[in-house]
Amino acid sequence: MKQKIIEKIKKYHTIIIHRHVRPDPDAVGSQSGLKELIISNFPEKRVLLAGDDDSEFTYLAGMDKIKDDDYKGALVIVCDTANLPRVDDQRYELGEFLIKIDHHPEVDVYGDLSWVDITASSTSEMICELYGVWQEDGAVLSDEASRLLYAGIVGDTGRFRHPNTTKRTFYWAGKLIEGDFSRPELYNAMYEKNIDLVRMEGYVLSQVELKPSGAAFIKLPAEILKEYKVDAGMTASIVNSFSTLKDVKAWVFFVEEEEEIRVRLRSKGPVINDLAARYNGGGHPMASGATVYSWEEAERLLEELDQICTESE
Structure with a gap:
Protein backbone atom coordinates (compact mmCIF):
# COMPACT_ATOMS: atom_id res chain seq x y z
CA MET A 1 0.00 0.00 0.00
CA LYS A 2 2.83 2.42 0.81
CA GLN A 3 4.40 1.81 -2.59
CA LYS A 4 1.03 2.39 -4.30
CA ILE A 5 0.67 5.72 -2.49
CA ILE A 6 4.17 6.76 -3.53
CA GLU A 7 3.39 5.94 -7.15
CA LYS A 8 0.25 8.10 -7.04
CA ILE A 9 2.22 10.99 -5.51
CA ILE A 39 8.17 19.08 -2.13
CA SER A 40 11.63 18.17 -0.84
CA ASN A 41 11.77 15.41 -3.41
CA PHE A 42 9.59 16.95 -6.13
CA PRO A 43 10.00 20.74 -5.89
CA GLU A 44 8.13 21.18 -9.16
CA LYS A 45 4.91 19.78 -7.70
CA ARG A 46 2.14 21.99 -6.33
CA VAL A 47 1.18 20.79 -2.84
CA LEU A 48 -1.56 22.57 -0.89
CA LEU A 49 -2.77 22.25 2.70
CA ALA A 50 -6.56 22.31 3.11
CA GLY A 51 -8.53 23.34 6.18
CA ASP A 52 -9.10 26.32 8.42
CA ASP A 53 -6.11 28.02 9.98
CA ASP A 54 -5.92 27.38 13.71
CA SER A 55 -4.02 29.99 15.73
CA GLU A 56 -2.93 27.27 18.16
CA PHE A 57 -0.82 25.58 15.46
CA THR A 58 0.77 28.47 13.58
CA TYR A 59 4.11 27.30 14.99
CA LEU A 60 3.73 24.23 12.76
CA ALA A 61 2.22 25.37 9.48
CA GLY A 62 -0.33 27.65 7.89
CA MET A 63 -3.07 26.42 5.59
CA ASP A 64 -3.34 27.43 1.93
CA LYS A 65 -6.09 29.35 0.14
CA ILE A 66 -7.57 26.80 -2.24
CA LYS A 67 -10.02 27.40 -5.09
CA ASP A 68 -12.49 24.85 -6.42
CA ASP A 69 -10.57 24.78 -9.70
CA ASP A 70 -7.44 23.63 -7.85
CA TYR A 71 -9.11 20.26 -7.33
CA LYS A 72 -9.50 19.56 -11.04
CA GLY A 73 -7.23 16.66 -11.89
CA ALA A 74 -5.69 16.74 -8.40
CA LEU A 75 -4.65 13.98 -6.04
CA VAL A 76 -6.34 14.44 -2.65
CA ILE A 77 -4.90 12.88 0.52
CA VAL A 78 -6.80 12.92 3.82
CA CYS A 79 -4.64 12.42 6.90
CA ASP A 80 -5.62 11.40 10.42
CA THR A 81 -9.39 11.32 9.86
CA ALA A 82 -11.52 8.24 10.51
CA ASN A 83 -14.93 9.58 9.48
CA LEU A 84 -15.85 11.76 6.55
CA PRO A 85 -17.95 14.41 8.37
CA ARG A 86 -14.79 15.37 10.30
CA VAL A 87 -12.70 16.12 7.21
CA ASP A 88 -11.81 19.81 7.35
CA ASP A 89 -13.00 21.29 4.03
CA GLN A 90 -15.55 18.98 2.48
CA ARG A 91 -14.28 19.69 -1.04
CA TYR A 92 -12.03 16.63 -0.71
CA GLU A 93 -14.51 14.92 -3.06
CA LEU A 94 -13.66 17.27 -5.93
CA GLY A 95 -10.27 15.72 -6.70
CA GLU A 96 -9.53 13.06 -9.31
CA PHE A 97 -8.14 10.46 -6.89
CA LEU A 98 -8.54 10.14 -3.10
CA ILE A 99 -6.18 8.53 -0.58
CA LYS A 100 -6.85 7.96 3.11
CA ILE A 101 -3.95 7.69 5.59
CA ASP A 102 -5.02 7.16 9.19
CA HIS A 103 -4.22 5.36 12.43
CA HIS A 104 -7.65 5.56 14.10
CA PRO A 105 -10.00 2.57 14.29
CA GLU A 106 -11.88 2.68 11.00
CA VAL A 107 -15.28 4.36 11.09
CA ASP A 108 -15.90 5.29 7.44
CA VAL A 109 -14.33 3.26 4.67
CA TYR A 110 -13.34 5.76 1.99
CA GLY A 111 -10.73 6.57 -0.61
CA ASP A 112 -9.60 5.01 -3.86
CA LEU A 113 -6.63 3.88 -1.77
CA SER A 114 -6.94 3.46 1.99
CA TRP A 115 -4.03 2.85 4.37
CA VAL A 116 -5.21 2.41 7.96
CA ASP A 117 -2.80 1.18 10.64
CA ILE A 118 -4.25 1.20 14.15
CA THR A 119 -0.96 -0.12 15.55
CA ALA A 120 0.79 3.15 14.67
CA SER A 121 1.15 5.72 17.43
CA SER A 122 0.14 8.50 15.07
CA THR A 123 -0.43 9.33 11.45
CA SER A 124 2.89 11.19 11.60
CA GLU A 125 4.56 7.86 12.39
CA MET A 126 2.85 6.42 9.32
CA ILE A 127 4.27 9.22 7.16
CA CYS A 128 7.69 8.23 8.52
CA GLU A 129 6.96 4.65 7.44
CA LEU A 130 6.02 5.96 4.00
CA TYR A 131 9.37 7.73 3.85
CA GLY A 132 11.06 4.51 4.95
CA VAL A 133 9.88 2.84 1.75
CA TRP A 134 10.39 5.93 -0.39
CA GLN A 135 14.03 6.40 0.66
CA GLU A 136 14.85 3.17 -1.18
CA ASP A 137 14.22 5.24 -4.33
CA GLY A 138 16.51 7.99 -3.06
CA ALA A 139 13.96 10.15 -1.24
CA VAL A 140 15.28 12.56 1.39
CA LEU A 141 13.69 13.83 4.60
CA SER A 142 14.18 17.56 5.14
CA ASP A 143 14.81 19.21 8.50
CA GLU A 144 11.39 20.86 8.35
CA ALA A 145 9.63 17.56 7.60
CA SER A 146 11.49 16.04 10.56
CA ARG A 147 10.31 18.84 12.85
CA LEU A 148 6.69 18.56 11.78
CA LEU A 149 6.51 14.77 12.01
CA TYR A 150 8.29 14.77 15.37
CA ALA A 151 5.71 17.22 16.71
CA GLY A 152 2.91 14.94 15.52
CA ILE A 153 4.41 11.89 17.23
CA VAL A 154 5.10 13.79 20.45
CA GLY A 155 1.55 15.15 20.49
CA ASP A 156 -0.26 11.86 19.97
CA THR A 157 1.94 9.88 22.38
CA GLY A 158 1.72 12.49 25.14
CA ARG A 159 5.49 12.93 25.03
CA PHE A 160 5.95 9.15 24.74
CA ARG A 161 3.89 8.39 27.88
CA HIS A 162 0.80 6.82 26.28
CA PRO A 163 0.58 3.06 25.67
CA ASN A 164 0.47 3.65 21.91
CA THR A 165 4.22 4.36 22.12
CA THR A 166 6.10 1.37 20.69
CA LYS A 167 9.60 0.34 19.69
CA ARG A 168 8.73 1.55 16.20
CA THR A 169 7.74 4.95 17.60
CA PHE A 170 11.09 5.37 19.32
CA TYR A 171 12.89 4.23 16.18
CA TRP A 172 11.33 6.96 14.09
CA ALA A 173 11.66 9.58 16.83
CA GLY A 174 15.38 8.76 16.88
CA LYS A 175 15.60 9.20 13.11
CA LEU A 176 13.67 12.48 13.18
CA ILE A 177 15.85 14.14 15.81
CA GLU A 178 18.76 13.73 13.42
CA GLY A 179 17.14 16.67 11.63
CA ASP A 180 18.43 20.15 12.31
CA PHE A 181 15.68 21.71 14.43
CA SER A 182 15.43 22.83 18.04
CA ARG A 183 13.51 20.41 20.21
CA PRO A 184 13.41 22.88 23.17
CA GLU A 185 11.84 25.53 20.92
CA LEU A 186 9.33 23.00 19.60
CA TYR A 187 8.40 21.80 23.09
CA ASN A 188 7.97 25.39 24.27
CA ALA A 189 5.65 26.14 21.37
CA MET A 190 3.63 22.98 22.02
CA TYR A 191 3.21 23.29 25.77
CA GLU A 192 3.62 26.87 26.92
CA LYS A 193 0.44 28.60 28.17
CA ASN A 194 -0.42 32.27 28.54
CA ILE A 195 -1.52 33.65 31.89
CA ASP A 196 -5.25 33.55 31.03
CA LEU A 197 -5.04 29.85 30.20
CA VAL A 198 -3.11 29.10 33.40
CA ARG A 199 -5.87 30.81 35.39
CA MET A 200 -8.44 28.81 33.43
CA GLU A 201 -6.59 25.62 34.34
CA GLY A 202 -6.70 26.65 37.99
CA TYR A 203 -10.47 27.05 37.73
CA VAL A 204 -10.80 23.66 36.06
CA LEU A 205 -8.78 21.94 38.78
CA SER A 206 -10.78 23.61 41.52
CA GLN A 207 -14.17 22.75 39.98
CA VAL A 208 -13.61 19.19 38.73
CA GLU A 209 -16.22 16.68 39.89
CA LEU A 210 -15.39 13.00 40.34
CA LYS A 211 -18.06 10.32 40.40
CA PRO A 212 -17.67 7.11 42.47
CA SER A 213 -17.22 5.19 39.21
CA GLY A 214 -14.03 7.11 38.44
CA ALA A 215 -15.62 9.36 35.80
CA ALA A 216 -14.54 12.99 36.17
CA PHE A 217 -16.02 15.99 34.41
CA ILE A 218 -15.97 19.75 34.11
CA LYS A 219 -18.50 22.01 32.43
CA LEU A 220 -17.24 25.23 30.88
CA PRO A 221 -20.18 27.41 29.79
CA ALA A 222 -19.56 30.37 27.52
CA GLU A 223 -19.71 32.89 30.36
CA ILE A 224 -16.84 31.16 32.17
CA LEU A 225 -14.70 31.17 29.02
CA LYS A 226 -15.43 34.86 28.58
CA GLU A 227 -14.58 35.60 32.21
CA TYR A 228 -11.17 33.96 31.85
CA LYS A 229 -10.58 35.38 28.34
CA VAL A 230 -10.17 31.91 26.86
CA ASP A 231 -11.78 30.49 23.72
CA ALA A 232 -12.98 26.92 23.25
CA GLY A 233 -10.02 25.90 21.12
CA MET A 234 -7.51 26.93 23.77
CA THR A 235 -8.94 24.42 26.26
CA ALA A 236 -7.36 21.59 24.25
CA SER A 237 -4.03 22.33 25.95
CA ILE A 238 -5.44 21.77 29.44
CA VAL A 239 -7.61 18.73 28.76
CA ASN A 240 -5.04 16.45 30.41
CA SER A 241 -5.16 18.39 33.68
CA PHE A 242 -6.96 15.46 35.32
CA SER A 243 -4.50 12.79 34.14
CA THR A 244 -2.70 12.66 37.51
CA LEU A 245 -5.88 12.76 39.60
CA LYS A 246 -6.07 9.71 41.84
CA ASP A 247 -9.02 7.33 41.30
CA VAL A 248 -10.00 8.88 37.95
CA LYS A 249 -10.55 6.39 35.12
CA ALA A 250 -11.85 8.68 32.40
CA TRP A 251 -12.84 12.30 32.13
CA VAL A 252 -14.70 14.73 29.94
CA PHE A 253 -14.51 18.47 29.27
CA PHE A 254 -17.76 20.08 28.10
CA VAL A 255 -16.88 23.39 26.42
CA GLU A 256 -19.70 25.61 25.19
CA GLU A 257 -19.41 27.33 21.82
CA GLU A 258 -21.93 29.48 19.97
CA GLU A 259 -24.20 26.74 18.65
CA GLU A 260 -22.78 23.57 20.15
CA ILE A 261 -20.90 22.09 23.07
CA ARG A 262 -17.48 20.70 22.31
CA VAL A 263 -16.73 17.43 24.09
CA ARG A 264 -13.17 16.36 24.91
CA LEU A 265 -12.90 12.80 26.22
CA ARG A 266 -9.83 11.17 27.76
CA SER A 267 -9.28 7.84 29.52
CA LYS A 268 -6.73 5.86 31.51
CA GLY A 269 -8.32 2.53 30.63
CA PRO A 270 -12.00 2.37 29.63
CA VAL A 271 -12.53 2.57 25.86
CA ILE A 272 -14.22 5.86 24.97
CA ASN A 273 -14.09 6.24 21.19
CA ASP A 274 -17.33 4.26 20.71
CA LEU A 275 -19.03 6.69 23.08
CA ALA A 276 -17.65 9.63 21.09
CA ALA A 277 -18.91 8.09 17.85
CA ARG A 278 -22.45 8.00 19.27
CA TYR A 279 -22.25 11.76 19.81
CA ASN A 280 -21.06 13.06 16.45
CA GLY A 281 -17.39 12.36 17.03
CA GLY A 282 -14.69 9.75 17.19
CA GLY A 283 -11.01 9.26 17.86
CA HIS A 284 -8.75 6.94 19.78
CA PRO A 285 -9.78 4.40 22.43
CA MET A 286 -8.17 6.63 25.10
CA ALA A 287 -8.57 10.09 23.53
CA SER A 288 -11.59 11.23 21.55
CA GLY A 289 -13.74 14.21 20.71
CA ALA A 290 -17.46 14.67 20.17
CA THR A 291 -20.18 17.31 19.86
CA VAL A 292 -23.48 17.76 21.67
CA TYR A 293 -26.07 20.47 21.18
CA SER A 294 -27.55 21.02 24.64
CA TRP A 295 -26.59 20.60 28.28
CA GLU A 296 -29.29 17.90 28.51
CA GLU A 297 -27.47 15.93 25.82
CA ALA A 298 -24.22 16.53 27.68
CA GLU A 299 -25.79 14.96 30.76
CA ARG A 300 -26.76 11.87 28.77
CA LEU A 301 -23.21 11.50 27.50
CA LEU A 302 -21.90 11.88 31.05
CA GLU A 303 -24.30 9.17 32.25
CA GLU A 304 -22.96 6.83 29.58
CA LEU A 305 -19.36 7.62 30.56
CA ASP A 306 -20.26 6.94 34.18
CA GLN A 307 -21.69 3.57 33.16
CA ILE A 308 -18.61 2.71 31.09
CA CYS A 309 -16.37 3.46 34.08
CA THR A 310 -18.61 1.46 36.41
CA GLU A 311 -18.50 -1.57 34.13
CA SER A 312 -14.70 -1.37 33.92
CA GLU A 313 -14.31 -2.15 37.63
Whole structure:
Protein backbone atom coordinates (compact mmCIF):
# COMPACT_ATOMS: atom_id res chain seq x y z
CA MET A 1 0.00 0.00 0.00
CA LYS A 2 2.83 2.42 0.81
CA GLN A 3 4.40 1.81 -2.59
CA LYS A 4 1.03 2.39 -4.30
CA ILE A 5 0.67 5.72 -2.49
CA ILE A 6 4.17 6.76 -3.53
CA GLU A 7 3.39 5.94 -7.15
CA LYS A 8 0.25 8.10 -7.04
CA ILE A 9 2.22 10.99 -5.51
CA LYS A 10 4.76 10.69 -8.33
CA LYS A 11 1.99 10.75 -10.94
CA TYR A 12 0.12 13.93 -9.93
CA HIS A 13 1.31 17.51 -10.29
CA THR A 14 -1.24 19.04 -7.90
CA ILE A 15 -1.69 17.36 -4.51
CA ILE A 16 -4.10 18.67 -1.88
CA ILE A 17 -3.73 17.36 1.66
CA HIS A 18 -6.59 17.49 4.19
CA ARG A 19 -6.88 16.58 7.88
CA HIS A 20 -9.62 16.61 10.51
CA VAL A 21 -11.47 19.57 11.98
CA ARG A 22 -10.37 20.84 15.38
CA PRO A 23 -6.84 19.71 14.66
CA ASP A 24 -4.17 18.49 17.03
CA PRO A 25 -0.39 18.30 16.53
CA ASP A 26 -0.63 14.96 14.73
CA ALA A 27 -3.29 16.17 12.31
CA VAL A 28 -1.28 19.26 11.35
CA GLY A 29 2.08 17.51 11.70
CA SER A 30 1.21 14.61 9.42
CA GLN A 31 -0.53 16.86 6.90
CA SER A 32 2.25 19.45 6.66
CA GLY A 33 5.02 16.88 7.19
CA LEU A 34 3.76 14.96 4.17
CA LYS A 35 3.73 18.18 2.15
CA GLU A 36 7.35 18.89 3.10
CA LEU A 37 8.33 15.32 2.25
CA ILE A 38 6.78 15.65 -1.21
CA ILE A 39 8.17 19.08 -2.13
CA SER A 40 11.63 18.17 -0.84
CA ASN A 41 11.77 15.41 -3.41
CA PHE A 42 9.59 16.95 -6.13
CA PRO A 43 10.00 20.74 -5.89
CA GLU A 44 8.13 21.18 -9.16
CA LYS A 45 4.91 19.78 -7.70
CA ARG A 46 2.14 21.99 -6.33
CA VAL A 47 1.18 20.79 -2.84
CA LEU A 48 -1.56 22.57 -0.89
CA LEU A 49 -2.77 22.25 2.70
CA ALA A 50 -6.56 22.31 3.11
CA GLY A 51 -8.53 23.34 6.18
CA ASP A 52 -9.10 26.32 8.42
CA ASP A 53 -6.11 28.02 9.98
CA ASP A 54 -5.92 27.38 13.71
CA SER A 55 -4.02 29.99 15.73
CA GLU A 56 -2.93 27.27 18.16
CA PHE A 57 -0.82 25.58 15.46
CA THR A 58 0.77 28.47 13.58
CA TYR A 59 4.11 27.30 14.99
CA LEU A 60 3.73 24.23 12.76
CA ALA A 61 2.22 25.37 9.48
CA GLY A 62 -0.33 27.65 7.89
CA MET A 63 -3.07 26.42 5.59
CA ASP A 64 -3.34 27.43 1.93
CA LYS A 65 -6.09 29.35 0.14
CA ILE A 66 -7.57 26.80 -2.24
CA LYS A 67 -10.02 27.40 -5.09
CA ASP A 68 -12.49 24.85 -6.42
CA ASP A 69 -10.57 24.78 -9.70
CA ASP A 70 -7.44 23.63 -7.85
CA TYR A 71 -9.11 20.26 -7.33
CA LYS A 72 -9.50 19.56 -11.04
CA GLY A 73 -7.23 16.66 -11.89
CA ALA A 74 -5.69 16.74 -8.40
CA LEU A 75 -4.65 13.98 -6.04
CA VAL A 76 -6.34 14.44 -2.65
CA ILE A 77 -4.90 12.88 0.52
CA VAL A 78 -6.80 12.92 3.82
CA CYS A 79 -4.64 12.42 6.90
CA ASP A 80 -5.62 11.40 10.42
CA THR A 81 -9.39 11.32 9.86
CA ALA A 82 -11.52 8.24 10.51
CA ASN A 83 -14.93 9.58 9.48
CA LEU A 84 -15.85 11.76 6.55
CA PRO A 85 -17.95 14.41 8.37
CA ARG A 86 -14.79 15.37 10.30
CA VAL A 87 -12.70 16.12 7.21
CA ASP A 88 -11.81 19.81 7.35
CA ASP A 89 -13.00 21.29 4.03
CA GLN A 90 -15.55 18.98 2.48
CA ARG A 91 -14.28 19.69 -1.04
CA TYR A 92 -12.03 16.63 -0.71
CA GLU A 93 -14.51 14.92 -3.06
CA LEU A 94 -13.66 17.27 -5.93
CA GLY A 95 -10.27 15.72 -6.70
CA GLU A 96 -9.53 13.06 -9.31
CA PHE A 97 -8.14 10.46 -6.89
CA LEU A 98 -8.54 10.14 -3.10
CA ILE A 99 -6.18 8.53 -0.58
CA LYS A 100 -6.85 7.96 3.11
CA ILE A 101 -3.95 7.69 5.59
CA ASP A 102 -5.02 7.16 9.19
CA HIS A 103 -4.22 5.36 12.43
CA HIS A 104 -7.65 5.56 14.10
CA PRO A 105 -10.00 2.57 14.29
CA GLU A 106 -11.88 2.68 11.00
CA VAL A 107 -15.28 4.36 11.09
CA ASP A 108 -15.90 5.29 7.44
CA VAL A 109 -14.33 3.26 4.67
CA TYR A 110 -13.34 5.76 1.99
CA GLY A 111 -10.73 6.57 -0.61
CA ASP A 112 -9.60 5.01 -3.86
CA LEU A 113 -6.63 3.88 -1.77
CA SER A 114 -6.94 3.46 1.99
CA TRP A 115 -4.03 2.85 4.37
CA VAL A 116 -5.21 2.41 7.96
CA ASP A 117 -2.80 1.18 10.64
CA ILE A 118 -4.25 1.20 14.15
CA THR A 119 -0.96 -0.12 15.55
CA ALA A 120 0.79 3.15 14.67
CA SER A 121 1.15 5.72 17.43
CA SER A 122 0.14 8.50 15.07
CA THR A 123 -0.43 9.33 11.45
CA SER A 124 2.89 11.19 11.60
CA GLU A 125 4.56 7.86 12.39
CA MET A 126 2.85 6.42 9.32
CA ILE A 127 4.27 9.22 7.16
CA CYS A 128 7.69 8.23 8.52
CA GLU A 129 6.96 4.65 7.44
CA LEU A 130 6.02 5.96 4.00
CA TYR A 131 9.37 7.73 3.85
CA GLY A 132 11.06 4.51 4.95
CA VAL A 133 9.88 2.84 1.75
CA TRP A 134 10.39 5.93 -0.39
CA GLN A 135 14.03 6.40 0.66
CA GLU A 136 14.85 3.17 -1.18
CA ASP A 137 14.22 5.24 -4.33
CA GLY A 138 16.51 7.99 -3.06
CA ALA A 139 13.96 10.15 -1.24
CA VAL A 140 15.28 12.56 1.39
CA LEU A 141 13.69 13.83 4.60
CA SER A 142 14.18 17.56 5.14
CA ASP A 143 14.81 19.21 8.50
CA GLU A 144 11.39 20.86 8.35
CA ALA A 145 9.63 17.56 7.60
CA SER A 146 11.49 16.04 10.56
CA ARG A 147 10.31 18.84 12.85
CA LEU A 148 6.69 18.56 11.78
CA LEU A 149 6.51 14.77 12.01
CA TYR A 150 8.29 14.77 15.37
CA ALA A 151 5.71 17.22 16.71
CA GLY A 152 2.91 14.94 15.52
CA ILE A 153 4.41 11.89 17.23
CA VAL A 154 5.10 13.79 20.45
CA GLY A 155 1.55 15.15 20.49
CA ASP A 156 -0.26 11.86 19.97
CA THR A 157 1.94 9.88 22.38
CA GLY A 158 1.72 12.49 25.14
CA ARG A 159 5.49 12.93 25.03
CA PHE A 160 5.95 9.15 24.74
CA ARG A 161 3.89 8.39 27.88
CA HIS A 162 0.80 6.82 26.28
CA PRO A 163 0.58 3.06 25.67
CA ASN A 164 0.47 3.65 21.91
CA THR A 165 4.22 4.36 22.12
CA THR A 166 6.10 1.37 20.69
CA LYS A 167 9.60 0.34 19.69
CA ARG A 168 8.73 1.55 16.20
CA THR A 169 7.74 4.95 17.60
CA PHE A 170 11.09 5.37 19.32
CA TYR A 171 12.89 4.23 16.18
CA TRP A 172 11.33 6.96 14.09
CA ALA A 173 11.66 9.58 16.83
CA GLY A 174 15.38 8.76 16.88
CA LYS A 175 15.60 9.20 13.11
CA LEU A 176 13.67 12.48 13.18
CA ILE A 177 15.85 14.14 15.81
CA GLU A 178 18.76 13.73 13.42
CA GLY A 179 17.14 16.67 11.63
CA ASP A 180 18.43 20.15 12.31
CA PHE A 181 15.68 21.71 14.43
CA SER A 182 15.43 22.83 18.04
CA ARG A 183 13.51 20.41 20.21
CA PRO A 184 13.41 22.88 23.17
CA GLU A 185 11.84 25.53 20.92
CA LEU A 186 9.33 23.00 19.60
CA TYR A 187 8.40 21.80 23.09
CA ASN A 188 7.97 25.39 24.27
CA ALA A 189 5.65 26.14 21.37
CA MET A 190 3.63 22.98 22.02
CA TYR A 191 3.21 23.29 25.77
CA GLU A 192 3.62 26.87 26.92
CA LYS A 193 0.44 28.60 28.17
CA ASN A 194 -0.42 32.27 28.54
CA ILE A 195 -1.52 33.65 31.89
CA ASP A 196 -5.25 33.55 31.03
CA LEU A 197 -5.04 29.85 30.20
CA VAL A 198 -3.11 29.10 33.40
CA ARG A 199 -5.87 30.81 35.39
CA MET A 200 -8.44 28.81 33.43
CA GLU A 201 -6.59 25.62 34.34
CA GLY A 202 -6.70 26.65 37.99
CA TYR A 203 -10.47 27.05 37.73
CA VAL A 204 -10.80 23.66 36.06
CA LEU A 205 -8.78 21.94 38.78
CA SER A 206 -10.78 23.61 41.52
CA GLN A 207 -14.17 22.75 39.98
CA VAL A 208 -13.61 19.19 38.73
CA GLU A 209 -16.22 16.68 39.89
CA LEU A 210 -15.39 13.00 40.34
CA LYS A 211 -18.06 10.32 40.40
CA PRO A 212 -17.67 7.11 42.47
CA SER A 213 -17.22 5.19 39.21
CA GLY A 214 -14.03 7.11 38.44
CA ALA A 215 -15.62 9.36 35.80
CA ALA A 216 -14.54 12.99 36.17
CA PHE A 217 -16.02 15.99 34.41
CA ILE A 218 -15.97 19.75 34.11
CA LYS A 219 -18.50 22.01 32.43
CA LEU A 220 -17.24 25.23 30.88
CA PRO A 221 -20.18 27.41 29.79
CA ALA A 222 -19.56 30.37 27.52
CA GLU A 223 -19.71 32.89 30.36
CA ILE A 224 -16.84 31.16 32.17
CA LEU A 225 -14.70 31.17 29.02
CA LYS A 226 -15.43 34.86 28.58
CA GLU A 227 -14.58 35.60 32.21
CA TYR A 228 -11.17 33.96 31.85
CA LYS A 229 -10.58 35.38 28.34
CA VAL A 230 -10.17 31.91 26.86
CA ASP A 231 -11.78 30.49 23.72
CA ALA A 232 -12.98 26.92 23.25
CA GLY A 233 -10.02 25.90 21.12
CA MET A 234 -7.51 26.93 23.77
CA THR A 235 -8.94 24.42 26.26
CA ALA A 236 -7.36 21.59 24.25
CA SER A 237 -4.03 22.33 25.95
CA ILE A 238 -5.44 21.77 29.44
CA VAL A 239 -7.61 18.73 28.76
CA ASN A 240 -5.04 16.45 30.41
CA SER A 241 -5.16 18.39 33.68
CA PHE A 242 -6.96 15.46 35.32
CA SER A 243 -4.50 12.79 34.14
CA THR A 244 -2.70 12.66 37.51
CA LEU A 245 -5.88 12.76 39.60
CA LYS A 246 -6.07 9.71 41.84
CA ASP A 247 -9.02 7.33 41.30
CA VAL A 248 -10.00 8.88 37.95
CA LYS A 249 -10.55 6.39 35.12
CA ALA A 250 -11.85 8.68 32.40
CA TRP A 251 -12.84 12.30 32.13
CA VAL A 252 -14.70 14.73 29.94
CA PHE A 253 -14.51 18.47 29.27
CA PHE A 254 -17.76 20.08 28.10
CA VAL A 255 -16.88 23.39 26.42
CA GLU A 256 -19.70 25.61 25.19
CA GLU A 257 -19.41 27.33 21.82
CA GLU A 258 -21.93 29.48 19.97
CA GLU A 259 -24.20 26.74 18.65
CA GLU A 260 -22.78 23.57 20.15
CA ILE A 261 -20.90 22.09 23.07
CA ARG A 262 -17.48 20.70 22.31
CA VAL A 263 -16.73 17.43 24.09
CA ARG A 264 -13.17 16.36 24.91
CA LEU A 265 -12.90 12.80 26.22
CA ARG A 266 -9.83 11.17 27.76
CA SER A 267 -9.28 7.84 29.52
CA LYS A 268 -6.73 5.86 31.51
CA GLY A 269 -8.32 2.53 30.63
CA PRO A 270 -12.00 2.37 29.63
CA VAL A 271 -12.53 2.57 25.86
CA ILE A 272 -14.22 5.86 24.97
CA ASN A 273 -14.09 6.24 21.19
CA ASP A 274 -17.33 4.26 20.71
CA LEU A 275 -19.03 6.69 23.08
CA ALA A 276 -17.65 9.63 21.09
CA ALA A 277 -18.91 8.09 17.85
CA ARG A 278 -22.45 8.00 19.27
CA TYR A 279 -22.25 11.76 19.81
CA ASN A 280 -21.06 13.06 16.45
CA GLY A 281 -17.39 12.36 17.03
CA GLY A 282 -14.69 9.75 17.19
CA GLY A 283 -11.01 9.26 17.86
CA HIS A 284 -8.75 6.94 19.78
CA PRO A 285 -9.78 4.40 22.43
CA MET A 286 -8.17 6.63 25.10
CA ALA A 287 -8.57 10.09 23.53
CA SER A 288 -11.59 11.23 21.55
CA GLY A 289 -13.74 14.21 20.71
CA ALA A 290 -17.46 14.67 20.17
CA THR A 291 -20.18 17.31 19.86
CA VAL A 292 -23.48 17.76 21.67
CA TYR A 293 -26.07 20.47 21.18
CA SER A 294 -27.55 21.02 24.64
CA TRP A 295 -26.59 20.60 28.28
CA GLU A 296 -29.29 17.90 28.51
CA GLU A 297 -27.47 15.93 25.82
CA ALA A 298 -24.22 16.53 27.68
CA GLU A 299 -25.79 14.96 30.76
CA ARG A 300 -26.76 11.87 28.77
CA LEU A 301 -23.21 11.50 27.50
CA LEU A 302 -21.90 11.88 31.05
CA GLU A 303 -24.30 9.17 32.25
CA GLU A 304 -22.96 6.83 29.58
CA LEU A 305 -19.36 7.62 30.56
CA ASP A 306 -20.26 6.94 34.18
CA GLN A 307 -21.69 3.57 33.16
CA ILE A 308 -18.61 2.71 31.09
CA CYS A 309 -16.37 3.46 34.08
CA THR A 310 -18.61 1.46 36.41
CA GLU A 311 -18.50 -1.57 34.13
CA SER A 312 -14.70 -1.37 33.92
CA GLU A 313 -14.31 -2.15 37.63
